[in-house]
Amino acid sequence: MKKDTSHINSLENEAIYIMREVAAQFEKPVLLFSGGKDSITLVRLAVKAFYPAKVPFPLMHIDTGHNFPETIEFRDRLVKELGLELIVRNVQDSIDEGKVKEESGRYASRNMLQTTTLLDAIEEFKFDACIGGARRDEEKARAKERIFSVRDDFGQWDEKNQRPELFDMLNGEIEHGQNVRVFPISNWTELDVWSYIEKENIEIPSIYFAHKRKVFLRDGMIWSADDEVVYRDDHEEVIEEMVRFRTVGDMSCTAAVLSEASTIDKVVEEIRDSTISERGARIDDKRSEAAMEKRKQQGYF
């Protein structure tokens, strides 16, 4: 018997319902794939929603060019194994075409530049619905998003004037040129996503698990020093630590956390006990505080 007693099952049922509404209400939907755990969860839900038929929409990755190599490898394998269609659009192209300007310096990131590439791609393919993995527990403004969130011709969100969303009725009516952002896992928390990954035995990129990595500390956060992507001052010393990532966005703005959690059940346990939020991934345990203290004493700051 298919039970709906547990929390995670009811979230799954809700998300599958939303996936099917997207396929039915829109002509050209797309699933925005970042390579992170949330979008991998979305792919799993899409596969389950339409089985035994193929997922009736493509995935699209807006590649900042600053992704962890593990993520890209993982993406290509996933798409191949599941027989999905993948579209990739590069932020580098938008830079080369002079549409956006690369930031420079200490806090340079391509995170903001993505938007232009995304909007151009939506225009190019005439996508009318973009499925994303945002969750309401991530951030306060996100807590206000609807499941179907209408964007105007300029991709803007009119947050003060959102459509009321009653019961589970989703109104996908739009004008030509508008599109809808769809968030099937709106009601999931970070812990729910991890519990689901564990329950479904979903494969995720290795960087989510504890591993040894060359890192450096800045502003109380741990940054990857493996590649050239993250700007590092000469005085910022490279050390090796056991770390994992809680989110895997653009390398230049994704900090690691110290962790010994090398398996999924350990990760779930760690998230359950965590006292800091995913978006505020800062060091909070004794070890790192001590490490920081030491660095200060050595005159680094």
Next chain:
Amino acid sequence: MEVLKIATAGSVDDGKSTLIGRILYDTKSLTTDKLEAIEKTSKQRGYDYLDFSLATDGLVAEREQGITIDVAHIYFSTKKKSYIIADTPGHVEYTRNMVTGASTSQASIILIDARKGVIEQTNRHFFINNLLRIKDVVVAINKMDLVDYSEEVYNKIKADFSELMSKRDYQDQKITFIPVSALKGDNVVNKTDKMPWYKGEALLEHLEQLDKADIFNVGTPRFPVQYVIRPKTEEFHDYRGYAGKVYGGDLSVGDDIIVLPSKTRSKIKDIYFYDEKYETASRRSSVTITLENDINVSRGDMIVKEGDLPTIDKQFTANVCWMDTNELTPGGKYVVQHGINKVLAKVERINHKINPDYSGFEKGVTGLAINDIASVTFKLNKPIFYDQFKNHRTNGSFIIIDTQSNNTVGAGFIQ
């Protein structure tokens, strides 16, 4: 784990956001970084207390004006339950967002400022909660710290509110009064010693023992077909699956069913959830079913059990909450979305407006303004398959979509 969805209600400044922030704080659900941010901002603004409303008011405009504009969904859990609380706006002009938050909730908390007592917004919010048939309502009489934790003040408000209760339509709704101070934390998560005259539970204690009454699932099974799955692969050459969510009751393999509107009979052959087969599809599960006969079924059709038909009609009367600044007028044409089914609808007549303070009906109205509640009769261009809202939450409700703006401009509950 059980999930309890709760909506808050009450006028602006009654302390809804503060109450939720307080619950998060006292249950240790705020992460250190979020707490630090609240401490910092509270200090910057010169407060000598922590402004917990900062935990939920996330839009820039909200923080600037210190009000809640839109519904925020807040998540936290105790050992016993997972909670989703909708922090809803108190301003009259954002009532639509309050209805949105309440529509999916099993319980609601109506806040009253102890200094102000029962006011017009209290009436309206209680009325909407009753109209939506929310099973459990907590009336939290807040800011007790500002009225010296007075029992008389509490009793007076309770008596005023009880007068409203006697007039409500859905009498089975359970109502509990709790005196609290959201700011100080009295009777929110922990019981206070400031009000020894109050013998009941603290708010969270009360919520912890509410049963997860499945209000969405009362009724008989209804299966609106959302999507037809035809893989057309070699392995699944003749597969024709009907994907959808089961509402109201369970469906099982072998059940005799009728497909609406064609009224074709068949039997349920298989029930799939992903690649696994099940004997029974329980309510609210998103399954795919196949039928014994090869019949024509498409999106918007409804599969029901034989002998258990809903009303099939091109006309119905409903209580409507109007949410648009443009008036609803007789003769007006809209799209009615009933579940996943969309039909064209014409307003046949406005029967009467309902005063949300229970002072009665207003006849002879020529139009509905924003936030009006009224009994309205619609004519449709083709039949829908519905139940009365009181018997079936999902199959008895609908939204109204403006054909020009595409906005959701109203919600209705079929009588």
